[in-house]
Amino acid sequence: MSADAPPTLPVALDAVGGDHGAAPNVEGAVAAARSGLSILLVGDRVRLHAELGRHPGSGRLPLEVIDTPDVIGMDEHASDVRGRPQASINVATRLVKEGRASAVVSMGHSGATMASSLLTLGRLKGVDRPAILTHLPSKTGMVTVLDVGANADVKAAYLAQWAQLASIYLQVLEGQERPTVGLLSIGEEDHKGNALTLEAHALLRQLKSINFHGNVEGRDIFQGTTDIVVTDGFTGNIVLKLAEGEAKVLFGWVRDALNSSLSTKLGGLLVRGALRGIADRLDPSTYGASILLGVRGLSFIGHGSADARAVKNALLRADRAYQTRLVERLSSELAATMMPTPVSQAHP
Incomplete structure (x- = not known):
């Protein structure tokens, strides 16, 4: 690894989020792992291991399950992230905050993913709203x-x-x-x-x-x-x-x-x-997920109806953003070029 390359870290996947639950998340993660990407599968351990069992050879892949039984459903409120620290999306964003994961990817509740990313990771300096x-x-x-x-x-x-x-x-x-x-x-x-x-x-x-x-x-x-x-x-x-x-x-x-x-x-x-x-x-699904740009970390939000191909491509894109030091580049170049926010426009 070159001196400029970031340390190798897995991508954290909210593996039980989305319209179809664990199945497409695990299938997409297995496909990404077969290409060499390390992934943390965040969610209910029993459900995730059951899905992994459907994919022969998955036990030899760089996949690790992070057990958390709570998940914010698609019909729940985004504000629920504040009172449910063990929800899968909150655990996944904390892994990024703590430096244990390079990025978070979720096909689950988009509002909850945005709220969790903003509350946990915070904003880049000079950014009022991601x-x-x-x-x-x-x-x-x-x-x-x-x-x-x-x-x-x-x-x-x-x-x-x-x-x-x-x-x-x-x-x-x-x-x-x-x-x-x-x-x-x-x-x-x-x-x-x-x-x-x-x-x-x-x-x-x-x-x-x-x-x-x-x-x-x-x-x-x-x-x-x-x-x-x-x-x-x-x-x-x-x-x-x-x-x-x-x-x-x-x-x-x-x-x-x-x-x-x-x-x-x-x-x-x-x-x-x-x-x-x-x-x-x-x-x-070609791009897999959209990036939440402006937070102090990498957060990717996909469709609730995403299939395994979308999950795989989202994971690979998240890793690419990490390898190119996107957040560090955003932070440094914003500091050098960001136009001062007018007083009338300042974030309260």
């Missing part, structure tokens, strides 16, 4: 969007901070130099938008540490007009769910059309490979 960052397929490859659900009500200063965080993230994790940033609005012109957008636009124009493109419209997201799109969490979550829902509907239409007659079925056989490639690009 944001959920995700990737969506675009004409040019992918576009990075934030916030997609952590903050429904925001201030302009938050959007400016997120633009800086996302720019550093893409530079570190994706090797993109000077990624372009767009502000989601109802028109490309600088004077278009509501009061929040107009104020955020002015702040983003002042930032020398980002490559600000200007306003972008909803259609620009999938055209790949910019590498990054910043917006409030309420709008961003709607964009995310709309994109996922529309992709499913469109593929349903294509499937129905290809099965409508014998000739279209034969044609479908000819284009099956190409369609499978498109489906892979649109599949949320």
Whole structure:
């Protein structure tokens, strides 16, 4: 290991969270472990060992079970994390805080994961509100969007901070130099938008540490007009769910059309490979989970309906973020480039 490489640490997985419980979490963890990744499976020991027993050879893999019988269900309140220290997500985030795990990954209750990460890990200096960052397929490859659900009500200063965080993230994790940033609005012109957008636009124009493109419209997201799109969490979550829902509907239409007659079925056989490639690009499990950007640690939040592929890819992506020292890079570069928060925008 080089002098600059971080110490080897396992990834902590909230292994009982999500719509389908332990099964896809354990299957995905086993797949990631087969590639050499060490993983801490956090959850009820009996359930987890029962699932591990379904995977031959799992006993020889770098998998360790951390027993905790409590889990915050998908229909419970995120605020429950405060009074349930032995809930699996709280135990998993503490493992990161204590330096026993490199990152936490959860397909469980997203609000509980955000709350636990914020309460346990805290915020990076200069960050008022962490944001959920995700990737969506675009004409040019992918576009990075934030916030997609952590903050429904925001201030302009938050959007400016997120633009800086996302720019550093893409530079570190994706090797993109000077990624372009767009502000989601109802028109490309600088004077278009509501009061929040107009104020955020002015702040983003002042930032020398980002490559600000200007306003972008909803259609620009999938055209790949910019590498990054910043917006409030309420709008961003709607964009995310709309994109996922529309992709499913469109593929349903294509499937129905290809099965409508014998000739279209034969044609479908000819284009099956190409369609499978498109489906892979649109599949949320490609990235596995979205990072909660701005906390003092690595926290990844996945879909409650995530399958084993999503879990595996989330674990591998979390480890990659750790190996590239993402949190340390964010902290140091924010300290050097972060625009001071105006008094009117200061976090109470």
